[in-house]
Amino acid sequence: MRSFISSYYFSKKGKFDFNLLLNILQFPSLKFTKKNIFSEDEASQNWIFNQNQFFLNNKVHFIKTHNSLDKFRGNKFTSNQQTLGAIYIVRDPRNILSSLKHHYSLNYHQAYQKIMDENASLLEKSSNNDHSNFTFLGSWSNHYKSWKNTTEFKTLFIKYEELEDNKYETFKNVVNFINRIKNNESKIDEKKLLNSIRSTNFTNLKNKEQNEGFEESVISSNGEKKPFFNLGFNNRWQKILPKNILTQLNKNLQKDLNDLGYNINE
Helix, strand or coil: CHHHHHHHHHCCCCCCCHHHHHHEEECCCHHHCCCCCCCHHHHHHCHHHHHHHHCCCCCCCEEECCCCCCCECCECCCCCCCCCEEEEEECCHHHHHHHHHHHHCCCHHHHHHHHHCCCCEECCCCCCCCCCCCEECCCHHHHHHHHHCCCCCEEEEEECCHHHHCHHHHHHHHHHHHHHHCCCCCCCCHHHHHHHHHHCCHHHHHHHHHHHCCCCCEECCCCCEECCCCCHHHCCHHHHCCHHHHHHHHHHCHHHHHHCCCCCCC
């Protein structure tokens, strides 16, 4: 999604390049902090402060975040004073497990515990116990509901699978949504839209990473560099998820799976 948006809005013809991602950076992060942050409490207390400092009201900024919209220890992540709208991508949690396993070098049990943990968070300490990029996740269930059900601002809610099954209409809706909340009345550039979709399809991104490298790829515990673009749409829980984990997840997340239209018995 970030690749598509940067391609459509920050290139001339919709041809993607990794450098375009510099237009959509992650928040929270060390780059977007005005203070030294040494704890989770300090980090959450400064989320809105830092947004007010770095993202001025007279310009629209695109940012990427993994943060939940639920309060963390009484502190809000953002509000309608800072945020015009959000595009949220929800994914079948059974496929999330293998992605977590790959990205964070976990086993399936650890990955399952992570998505069920209502206190789950992310923190990559850079130096001096820095907590600037502390990100509150909460559980997978609470996370998607926090964004889906918000009344603070408009949210475009997209299922990850639609990026494969209904690519053109989904990305067209993205452009319409962004233009609408920006009060941009210009018509969609169809040629640029199609170029952006083609140049950011998963296969192209994966090949581009293999040929050029990608700074957001991760290093495993044994020092091995892991591809950021791993399985993508070939990530099929039906083929790879251990039966005991699948049974447990289906039972505990049955209502969410039903509400989102994910078939338990596929």
